[in-house]
Amino acid sequence: MEYVVVLYPRTRDVFIDGDRVGPTNRILYVPRGQHRFDLGAPVDYRPPRQSANIVNTGPTTPAFVRFS
DSSP, X not given: OXXXXXXXXXXXXXXXXXXXXXXXXXXXXXXXXXXEEEOOSSOXXXXXXXXXXXXXOBTTBOEEEEXX
C-alpha cells in the first residue's frame, strides 16, 4: 500500500482511477503504481486531471498531487 495526499485549497472529494476515495488534504491509501487523479464535478480546478506513479511512499513521506 502507498500513501498520497491530494492538495487543494479547500476540501473536495478525490477520485482515483474513477473511484471516490476520500477528501483532499488528507493521507489516502492507494496500491503501488500509475493512477489518475481528479476532483470530480464541477471541473473548476486545474489541471482537470493528473496521472502519477505512486511508489516508495510511507506514512511520513507520502506522494503529493497538487490541484489549484
